[in-house]
Amino acid sequence: MTATRAVVVGGGITGLTFASTLIDELASRGVEADVRLIESAPEAGGHARTLADGGWLVESGPNGFLDSEPEALSLVDQLGLTSRLIESSAAARRRFIVRKRQLLQVPSSPGSFLTSKSLSWRGKLRLLGEPWAPGPPKDVDETVFAFAERRIGREAADTFVDTVVSGISGGDSRALSLRSQFPVLHEWEEAHGSLVKAAFARRKKSGGRTRLLTFDRGLGVLTSALAERLGPRVIAGVAVGGIEREGREWRVSLSNGTSLSAERVVFATPSHITGRVLGSTDGALAAALASIPYAGLAVIAMGFRAEDVPRSLDGYGYLVPRSEQFATLGVLWESSIFPGRAPSGRALLRVVLGGVSRPDVPALDEEAIAALARSELKAVMGLSAEPERQWIFRWPKAIAQYTVGHSERVEAISTALAAHPGLGVCGTAYDGVSFTSAVASARRSARQLADRLSGRS
Ligand SMILES: Cc1cc2nc3c(=O)[nH]c(=O)nc-3n(C[C@H](O)[C@H](O)[C@H](O)COP(=O)(O)OP(=O)(O)OC[C@H]3O[C@@H](n4cnc5c(N)ncnc54)[C@H](O)[C@@H]3O)c2cc1C
Structure with missing residues (x-):
């Protein structure tokens, strides 16, 4: 018997989780499947990658996930990574907002709320x-x-x-x-x-608070473990350019000039990319996918000598209300949130800039992003020292925006997809933008496909 061929497009947390779960679910049903994951970047991981650089541990996108989604914890457990989970520090429960360029602690209890100046x-x-x-x-x-x-x-x-x-x-x-x-x-x-x-x-009912978790060596531990588990099934450094129906199969064209045939193709890419790839397959489906707007972000991580930071980093960091008219959306005091993010005597900060109010920021050159971040850090924290190290990540279309009418847009996508047997989508464009929603969406979709392939429903 020939195994069903499934191609997963996109190797962020969604695609990696989908491919890994599909393999497990099919194996548990005794169904053979040949799964391939195509990732355009040289390495899998998408937004969720961790850079280890001379004693610094720098996240390019998310820095952690909440334990409120059981699917994420169950995936971690299946991969044998539970012992490597770490929880954010107690200090990180303290959060700040900017008001008239001053940091005010966000009230965390009814008592502190009454005395707060916020x-x-x-x-x-x-x-x-x-x-x-x-x-x-x-x-x-x-x-x-x-x-x-x-x-x-x-x-x-x-x-x-x-x-x-x-x-x-x-x-x-x-x-x-x-x-x-x-x-x-x-x-x-x-x-x-x-x-x-x-x-x-x-x-x-739950009897406790929600925990913010990551791994001892950052969130990349999870995406790397998934990629490792999939092994040669991951084809990285090659983009999917288009797909075409050929009898009962889909012909998937790759940027290296080759192609793959598959009965099932699942897109775990951002919806605007999925729309672009499907442009010549179905114009209406492509338009529905492209109708979900995205916000762009730029992230700059900066490593300072601790003595150069003029205030105690005694919390998670701060958010900036739009009334302050900054390009900065928030600053994460990374080395106070999780241990092991900076060498001894050093502090790691990550400034997140852009969003829908400043769509120009992710397109700025690196010097301009650094200059913006530094002048706004100086205005709020009085931090004017040169960072010892800095890393910049630009995400031009980073986070799907579920604007009014989103459920109708998702419905239109589902309806259009129904005309294309064997084609599917999952990920954060549709039903939850967080890291854990990506995991949940991927696992749900993989189980549904496994059910279909094994003829259960
Ligand atoms: C700066 C930033 C900070 C964030 N912080 C948090 C946080 O703290 N907590 C939280 O819960 N969430 C956070 N998020 C959201 C979280 O990162 C996402 O929900 C999640 O990582 C999305 O994963 P994904 O796999 O769906 O998409 P992606 O990570 O975007 O992966 C999509 C993959 O598809 C690949 N690809 C694109 N086009 C093609 C193609 N044509 N062919 C093949 N492959 C292709 C891309 O290279 C990429 O690897 C943050 C996001 C950003 C950008």
Whole structure:
């Protein structure tokens, strides 16, 4: 019997997890499959790669993941990596925001909230009224900002929610859909009528806080382990340029002039790339894929001598509200978050810049990015010393933006895909932008495909 050939396009965490899970799931069903993963970069990993450089450990994209998604922990366990997990430091629970160029600690308890300078008394009183806030409008894809303003008032929505949204996704809370971007908050409101009540109920049920995790040698441990496990099934340094139907199979054209035939092709690439590759296969599908907007980011990691940093790095770092009009979205005090990120006597900071408010930043040259980051670090932290080392990563279309209407766009993609048997997509363009959502999406899709290939459903 010839094994079913499946080609996975894209070797970020999504594609790697998909390919690895598919192999396991098929093996457990006694089905033979020949899986290949095509990755355009010289090495797999996508955003999630860790650079080890002379005692520094530098992340190019995500620096950790939350343990709230069981799929991620189960993948780590299957790969035998659980003992290499490390948790963020207790200090990293302290987070700051910038207000008028000063760092203010984000209140983490009701007591500290009342004494915090981050909100006026009026803003605090409005926030305290959250349990009595009006319910959601009917049949409206509400924006994240409208939801937050309705529940906790305009001041807290602007100060915290808009800032967090732009810090973690590079996006605009006034454009993003609550149901698509933060479905949990929507569900909490539906179930409990109040976020405060829902948070109490959740804490009682789960009995603890969510942990931020990575590995002793960075997040790249996971992507490297997956790539190693897949071994020669990973074909790196070659891009998929297009696909064409040939009878029951797909002919996948590669940038090195060769091609592969496969019964199944699964795209684990960002949707704008998937759309481009599928341009000549199905124009409507390609347009639907391209309709999901992305925000670009630039990341600059800087290594300083500890004595050159004029304040204690006693926290996770800080986020910058858009009202400050900086190109910086946030600064992570990496060496305070996880151990082993910097040599002794040194401090590692990562500045994340760009997002939808500054789409020009990822296209700037490296000197201009460094100059922006340094002048804004000086303005907020008074840090004017030259870094000893610096690393720059540019991600022109980094994070999918689930703007209002996102669920209809995803629906249109599913409908168009249904006309192409054997073709599939998964990843962070569709149902969750985080690292753990990527893992969950890949594992779900791989199980569904394994079921189909083994004729179960
Ligand atoms: C700067 C930054 C910081 C982040 N921080 C966090 C964080 O702290 N926590 C968190 O949960 N999430 C974070 N994220 C989001 C997280 O990185 C992503 O959710 C996740 O890594 C996406 O993985 P992916 O595999 O879906 O996509 P990608 O990592 O983009 O992988 C796609 C892969 O496809 C390849 N490819 C592209 N075109 C082709 C082609 N034509 N043929 C073959 N291969 C191709 C690319 O080279 C790439 O390797 C961050 C993202 C960025 C950019």
